[in-house]
Amino acid sequence: MPTRSVRDNANTPASITTPVKSDTGNLPAGYQRLHSQFRWQVPEVFNIAQVCSQRWAEAPDTAQRVAIRCYADGALQSAHSYAELQEQANRLSNLLVALGVRRGDRVAIVMPQRFETAVAYMAVLQMGAVAMPLSMLFGPEALGYRLQNSEAVLALADQTALPSLQLLRADCPQLQTVIGVGRRENTRSVDEVNYAEALARSSARYLPVATTADDPAILIYTSGTTGNPKGALLAHRALIGNLSGFVSSQNWFGFDGRANADSRAVFWSPADWAWTGGLMDALLPTLYFGCTIVAQAERFDPQGALQLLGRCGVTHTFLFPTAIKAMMKACPGTARKTVQQQYGLKLQALMSAGEAMGDAVFGYCEQQLGVTPNEMFGQTEINYIVGNCALHWPPRPGSMGMGYPGHRVAVIDEDGVECPTGVAGDVALNRFDVHGDPDPIFFLGYWKNEAATQDKFTGNWCRTGDLAVRDAEGYLWYQGRSDDIFKSAGYRIGPGEIENCLVKHPAVANAAVVPKPDAGRGSLVKAYVVLAPDALAACGNSTRARTALQAQLTQELQAHVKGMLAPYEYPKEIEFVDALPMTTTGKVQRRVLRLQEEARARGEPDA
Template sequence: MKLLLKLQKLKLLWTLKLPNRTFHGHPRLLSSDVYSQYESIRQGKQEIPKYFNFASDVLDKWSEIEKAGKRPSNPAFWWINGEGEEVKWSFEELGFLSRKVANVLTKECGLQKGDKLILILPRIPEWWLVKVACMRAGIVVIPGTSQLSAKDILYRLQASKAACIITTGKLAPAVDSVASQCQLLKTKLMVSKGSREGWQNFTELYQNQSADHSCIKTRIQDPMMIFFTSGTTGSPKMTQHSQGSLGFRPLLSERYWLDLTPSQIIWNTADTGWILTSIASFFDPWVFGSCIFIHNLPQTDSEVILNTLCRFPIDALVGAPTLFRMLVQNDLSKYKFMSLKYCMSGGEPLNPEVMEQWKSHTGLDIHEVYGQTEMGVICSVSKGMKIKPGSMGKAAPLYDVQIIDKNANILPPGQQGEIAIRSKPIRPLGFFSEYLDNPKKTAESERGDFYVTGDRGTMDEEGYFQFIGRDDDIIISSGYRIGPFEVESALIEHPAVVETAVVSSPDPLRGEVVKAFVVLSPTFSSTDLKSLTRDLQDHVKKTTAPYKYPRKVEFVKELPKTVTGKIKRNELRDKEWGRI
């Protein structure tokens, strides 16, 4: 499915959808000439460009502004690891280093425009360099969390037909264990000290490379990134985004949810495998010329996070609700934040009591953000908006968000239905292009004139949306989206398990966790259940990513089923949440 229709139709979209907006006291984006171009597009006076590349049209423009002395002396990228190591890059340095990496990918690895590259790195600077380099070379990058298992990596390599993988020495053995089954995998790059047979050392290659590289010309609808979703009834799907949906979108959405300036610093604590990091720690802040701050954070430690906020001039903090639930458990009176003014929470609903505790101890509000892998930011409570506890704010620019029924009829304010975004007659720019190689799923994601999110909610008279729950069985725990099918598939491999159903279960810290209902094989009926529970949990950790294991296990004689034999997961889930 094409992301964009004819430019003339797109011009109509911007004319109809984008309001006239002014931003008092904010420096213009990029430069006066560039700003004027995007302002004309926002007002419908100019068509969206046919060609666009985030690296050359945004990052390199900021580099030029820097060299002209028209940007504050703020780094573009600031990384620490908590052990004394620190990296600071200006936009000019980011451009220099990313061109070297682009040459590594094209000259040393032989990658070409349109080739796919799987990037599995923790929060280290190389993750940002590789992403920018891929844009310069027209290579499609596929981020993945460092917690992926060998089985997860195999599936992603085979499904994507990736020609290259870049990861750390820690994950290299897992890749090697499945690489023989991936005939299209040409190159393996390792971001670690030392060497390994069959791998090239990333650092050595790029240090010796020339920085002479010309950014490739890309169309605005050309594929740029692919994210794997967590499926509820099958394997993860490939959600493909274009140069336009991720890179150009924030230029048109302007300051909606972040509202940063070139002198400000933002810290997003999300994992590098999720789209939130690409949005909040890459595209959107750099559109504003802001500084992206990153702490390596091998583990989420509330004291480390609080001390970092006290030691560094961080203006904006983005995190999952779990982060704020952890932070409010500390004695916040001991901490004095250096610069923090703006806090945002996304990935799952935030408890109103946590918002109240954070506000009472820090004086800061938490602004909720709602989005999906397919859409990016859909709703948010932006600066200046009234905060309604339990509400995730209003629709983002470019999106016509509605509550609809099963027949795609728009429901009135206050009535519960499915959260949907208008996709016809014109597909908004921020939309994903398609579920790659899955036209059936792409078609099923639409109902009438709308893309359906699978989430239920309501909208009030003022246009504020409230999240009710998910129509599907997806589990969101500590910001991680977990598909029950993957956990069930892992459990069923264990000889003790005859049948299993996985649902969400409430948890005071994580919001919800994975719970498995298990029907045991008769040969295991006399086994010590505590020991067996640990065994099943360890089995899932080894078979899938560690964060997917069931933190709760309940052994049952049978599972509730429909007359056709389908397991009633909704019944188990409702019982777990006290709804029945």
């Protein structure tokens, strides 16, 4: 079978083989062939900005293609071509050079989904500097730690983030300049630059730095759920490593056997461009393929998201399970019309990641959104390594999928030995693919933390810290984070299956399961439950009605889980809460709840 390149371009970094569907059996015959014929193509000289912007802007037939469509309040605010993206990036690069930014310097980008954010990434990357995404949700302490640790020399920030940054100036001596993006007025502060005026004065011509594929490009800090966050340093080649997974999870992203992807694909995700999911799984790969990405900086709203998907004709998306759960509760569909029909959805692919989806959410996507979801798994350090592709191998509800082409994935034990089928172990990625070639997805290391980098590896295996079981056909089944698994009365408990079961109840919007210390059993299964809007509305403002409902639901939910799972898995205690602690990337922080239970057991008051 011939191998087709991702792009008919001199900088094509990877090859994609179109698999053949199996005539018999559950696994497609083309899956193993896809892996065996896939070869990484990593050029020595490679720059993310060049392949995501410059090459499209310089080609006459693609220069005016829309790169970014910006929406606010449900309406189109502006549309920007690849030519405009590159011109603005050139102007910003020249401005940053004038302000003293040099190759290898860290530049903080504190902006939401907007055109200027994409410009900032392209400008910094084509300079050979290192882009450091920072979430708009970060408070002064979170911002301060990352700015200090990275020794960032300049920050490009949305005007709403400026007050927090100004508070940190005294504690961040390396931070020489803060540029407020979107500010209309001039400032007299020597530390600030009027973005619009400065760009207008800068030249629209810039000669990009010739970076190697191994040069550092992006510094992203992990969520820090166990101590201070660690900065994962990614090379330019990390984008190359993402592509086989991105194309697969997006059902080939418009590929139809030709060398080029369909440029009419439209992508949108609520994932913040300051995180791996938004930057590496959405913005950069969409631009790499010369397609259009929708930008919307507003807070996620399930009905608003569905309206946006329909109004913009979005064909490909990445949605967290938490977001889909919110859609499922707010917009369940009717007997006459599915959600797809109500909102005019045109989805061709939906990727989901961050947590296990579960069959309830999986079924909603198929029956109401009209698309079979492709679950994906990866980490900041080694992103987009496992997942599904509904177009070429059948996803199974609740399964993480299988290793994407080019990635040698295994479930290993403490000694780095691959676990037998059906035995839980640590999901790990080998530094080398099945051909013995280096996998380009690997991060360069943790910033200024060589010990943590070494601890991440067992030989050539990079451990994720996530547990899974591999079945006889090669599918991985997520068991939870290694520190989320607990024992109750001698039974090993994984929270994901119980949470999925709870969410199937119509009164439950979301749930988290953690151990509650118990002298007799070691720990009890405890569930934190967020009620669905309809259940809350039925109570009105009556505290008595809500208390009665919670008492009734406690019994219902316990019986619900008992009837669907093993008897030892039902939650012995249920606590109803208004919201679960979440990371800024939409993951439930079970650790916060677990520590809360441990503190309560010691008699300490809630924080």
